[in-house]
Amino acid sequence: MTLGSVSLTSMDLQSTDEMRRNSTLICAPIMAESVDQMLIQMKRAKELGADIAEVRVDFLKSFSPRNDLETLIKQGPLPTLITYRPKWEGGQYDGDENKRQKALQLAMELGADFIDIELKVAQEFYNFIQGKKPEKVKIIVSSHNYECTPSIKDIGDLAVRIQATGADIVKIATTALDITDNARMFHIIANLQVPVIGLVMGERGLMSRVLAAKYGAFLTFGSIEAGVVSAPGQPTIKDLLELYNFRQIGADTKVYGVIGNPVGHSKSPLLYNAAFKHVGFNGIYLPLLVDSVANFISTYSSPDFAGYSYTIPHKEDGLKCCNEVDPIAKEIGAISCMIRRPVDGKLKGYNVDYLGAIKAIEEALGASNGAPASVSPLAGKLFVVVGAGGAGKAIAYGAYEKGARVVVANRTFGEKLHLLCHLFYT
The missing domain is CATH 3.40.50.10860 (Leucine Dehydrogenase, chain A, domain 1)
Incomplete structure (x- = not known):
């Protein structure tokens, strides 16, 4: 299996028997404080259906790079994406930058499938490794904006800058201030001619994580359990697969x-x-x-x-x-x-709000009312509606059509008067 120029033939992909309709992978963030806990989480992520484990070594309380990376990469049950995120990019690491980059280089040598390096230091990292990158390893160059989602032009320019570093995979994460922000990310994903991870963080950005499969993103992130997330708005692996039927989303899927x-x-x-x-x-x-x-x-x-x-x-x-x-x-x-x-x-x-509501009320009243089937049990009844909003209007309309005497109780007189006039004079 391939996606763009990135070979996935070595990946232990899940659900091969499901006739999946997209190549977008599900990556589970692993954020435990010890290596043993991380291995347990990786096993759980695989059981849930994740394709990749993002091993956040910046969360480890005590990190011994060679021993810990070798254990996580060799013993982990999933392909590994090693991320050592510094605080200046939203992570936990607050130490020497040279040591951090040396650990990422070591991760490549030990057989990691992917490593993540931030755009801010990407060129420095490429100079640091001097072209010594195993062919199997793919480098994700990432940029995170925790304040907003820029214009299409600005995101496009950012993607070009990331590509220019020599990145195998482009990763851009922004923050949704409005749900329309997702559309700009969809445009970038659909039109960029390289593998791309494009996500919009926050509750208003949820659709970017689910529809990543529709627009052809390289991967999306799914947490092992609700609330334990590496970025705001992250759904669980279970929700992606069971609630949103993620594997079956394709370019032609209707939203x-x-x-x-x-x-x-x-x-x-x-x-x-x-x-x-x-x-x-x-x-x-x-x-x-x-x-x-x-x-x-x-x-x-x-x-x-x-x-x-x-x-x-x-x-x-x-x-x-x-x-x-x-x-x-x-x-x-x-x-x-x-x-x-x-x-x-x-x-x-x-x-159609009024149909369900009125039917349920009629069924509840019908047994005790004794009215003929042709006459609604609401006919002649005093029917009180609390609220004159959209739902209140629908239910008041339905009760009035059934012959009830409608009374509306509302916080503001203007809306109540408008509704009553609408019912009785149209």
Whole structure:
């Protein structure tokens, strides 16, 4: 197997029987304080399905380079990426730079598959090793921006600078201030003609880690357990493989998701991704932490971004971004989902919130009401809706259509009045 100019024939890749649809590898950060703990973590990472172990030797409390590296490289059950990250690039090491580079050189001599060196000192490192690099070893030259995600031009210029060092693999990690920042990284990954690792850190950057497989990144990172991460926003290996069906993501995979703020609590990705997998649908469903719906929609205008669910607080803003709105959604004044039509790329909004909510209430009331099947058990009932937001509007609409007497309780009178007028005078 190859990806760009980097041979992977020696890699102990997982899931070869799964007919994986991409070559993007899953790399597990190993950040224990002792070599023994690291070996245990590497074994666990392999069991979970990782392809590579990033051995963060800067986390070791006591590091004896020759003995420890030989043990980790020779006894580790996965191909190794040795990273010795200094504090000035977000790592733990705060010692002599010459000793750090000497340890990385030693890692190459001992058979590491990859080593990571920071762009800031890459040329110094290449001079240090004087071209003495085993053919098997691939050098990743990396740059980490913990403040923002620059423009496409600036990221592109950065990638050129990294390539110019002689890097086998380009690694660029930035920070998401907005979910639209991911689009700039996708552009770089898709257009750079060398193996590239392109990641956007933070919760708003999650999609970059999952869709790395769609755009052809060399690898993505997955943690062994939730919360124990080497960078903000890192998903677990289990989530990548089981929740997001990572191996089956391809260039033609359609992207769906739930738009909200906050959105991490949503169970929608669990439901939709399981359904997609069950029926063999080539799609991925993501939690999308969106600040501005309009910016999100205009940025991700590709036909591959095919549809969204909407949750708080964006149900009404979503309606404003539709090219066409279903009549019921228009009456409600909010949408719960949006679909991009394949034929013309137009976005159509719908609202089905009221269907599930009203049906559940009717079923609960039906047994005790004794009303004929043709008459809703809500007919004539006093129906109180707390809140006049998108969901409140939908449920109030559904109850009113069933013949209930609707009362709306809301924090602000203006929204309540607007909703009541909408229900009773349209």
